[in-house]
């Protein structure tokens with residue numbers, strides 16, 4: 001990168017300009033990723049907190065998957081899963097969003113009933129929730145209800161004792177609270193007709209997933225796939241994801257365009273270097289290395305800005321700073337940028353060294 | 362040593378072809394300057410381009426230190442250029458972002474490998490040859506801070522950086538006044554002797570001929586008049 005680095009220093013202004021464009025795009029991508037991540041977190045963390053390999057939900061009449069809001073699992077279905085060969089645990093899960101009241105507050109929260117049939121391992125939070133008429137609040141729910149351990153929370157007429165305040169769990173943008181499955185069934189019965197056993201079954205182990213699913217008229221989905229069963233999750237993440245994808249392609253195009261123009265502009269220099277005997281490979285490496293330096297600098301500054309802003313953003317704004325929302329988009333930006341630059345500097349190969357020779361034009 | 366035998370070069374010109382070099386045979390031996398002159402469009406630059414392996418002849422053979430330059434791939438041709446051929450351009454053709462010294466050391470960076478290991482030696486060579494052309498004190502200036510004559514001297518120094526055995530010089534004085542031009546020709550003559558290159562020097566300027574050992578003339582692509590001059594003996598006559 002002998003010439004590339006010196007060009008960078010010499011044409012500082014030009015490279016500062018393109019670098020700042022990259023910084024701005026990185027910030028934009030970083031914000032959108034952080035926001036998408038934050039929104040997704042507020043959508044799914046309550047589900048991800050449950051231990052399961054696959055989430056079993058009822059299948060609709062045509063065999064397709066249902067979402068958490070419409071799925072209903074019978075005890076028989078749950079038992080069949082629990083007894084299926086290869087299953088380590090099969091824990092019924094109930095999910096319902098309801099109004100909750102405490103002495104000093106009122107909020108919509110999602111009640112997740114989890115647990116409780118013999119021979120089943122329970123997660124720590126579920127163990128606590130297994131005490132009858134008790135509830136484990138997420139930090140969000142505790143804040144919204146202004147409730148602490150020992151307080152009483154009223155949901156659908158049932159009084160539940162706050163036995164613990166857990167982590168930052170969310171489901172579909174409402175804070176989550178865990179109860180025993182029995183308590184959840186009581187609450188759910190006030191909202192829907194008929195007997196309700198559970199919404200789904202959290203299954204661990206390695207059974208014949210498809211076979212058991214078709215036998216029981218259910219569907220089984222892995223962690224990530226089960227998130228699409230959260231209403232609005234797919235469309236929310238989808239539209240933000242599309243914006244992010246657009247930004248990625250814009251940045252690749254902008255960088256490609258910049259390096260195309262830049263390469264054309266210095267084709268005179270390239271012809272000279274070729275006439276002096278520069279290998280085309282050396283020139284390509286030089287040009288791509290230059291693009292790499294510009295990209296890495298711009299992206300690094302952009303990511304630093306995103307992390308900085310992420311640290312001071314108000315807690316009310318869902319904004320997730322994690323490798324998934326910073327390092328991954330940054331790496332993608334660099335890769336796509338380099339791809340764009342590669343298209344731009346490809347014309348290096350077509351520069352004729354003959355044009356460097358004064359007379360022979 | 363560079364040897365043209367019966368070399369012909371044509372360029373496409375619409376549906377026809379224009380003959381730029383027509384059955385030229387010419388040999389330049391180490392340590393000598395062969396001056397090529399002739400009217401505009403007579404094929405002088407084209408002949409140099411052939412010698413520099415920048416273009417392939419239609420027919421005939423070009424031997425560079427025994428290697429047939431005709432059949433080389435693009436890759437091999439640029440390696441040959443890098444290692445054995447020095448080119449002095451009509452315009453100085455310096456790279457705007459490099460200092461005078463870097464214009465020379467860049468010659469070490471053009472290959473595909475081994476540049477790092479050669480850097481110390483390249484640095485010494487560059488400093489030395491920059492001093493030879495009288496620019497030791499200008500090493501850290503960029504082209505826009507240098508005069509035309511200084512740029513042209515760097516152009517020559519750069520061509521010699523990798524110790525080529527062939528030096529091809531295309532009208533190095535056309536953008537300079539008489540005195541500066543004369544200095545440049547002197548540098549080419551001196552370096553040809555000290556570096557032992559086979560030098561082909563294209564110039565229109567008849568005033569330099571007296572100092573040349575050999576002047577050949579091109580006309581419509583043909584070498585029309587080859588006469589050797591006993592420059593060395595002429596010099597010894599003067600003393």
Ligand SMILES: Nc1ncnc2c1ncn2[C@@H]1O[C@H](COP(=O)(O)OP(=O)(O)OP(=O)(O)O)[C@@H](O)[C@H]1O
Nearest residue numbers: 359360361372381400401402403404405406407408
């Ligand atoms: N790339 C090219 N394509 C087509 N024709 C060319 C090309 N380069 C040169 N020619 C033609 O070849 C002939 C020889 O050109 P060349 O540049 O070798 O002449 P020259 O002797 O160097 O002239 P000058 O003294 O003006 O530099 C001319 O007729 C020119 O028009």
Ligand SMILES: [Mg+2]
Nearest residue numbers: 359360405406
């Ligand atoms: Mg010419």
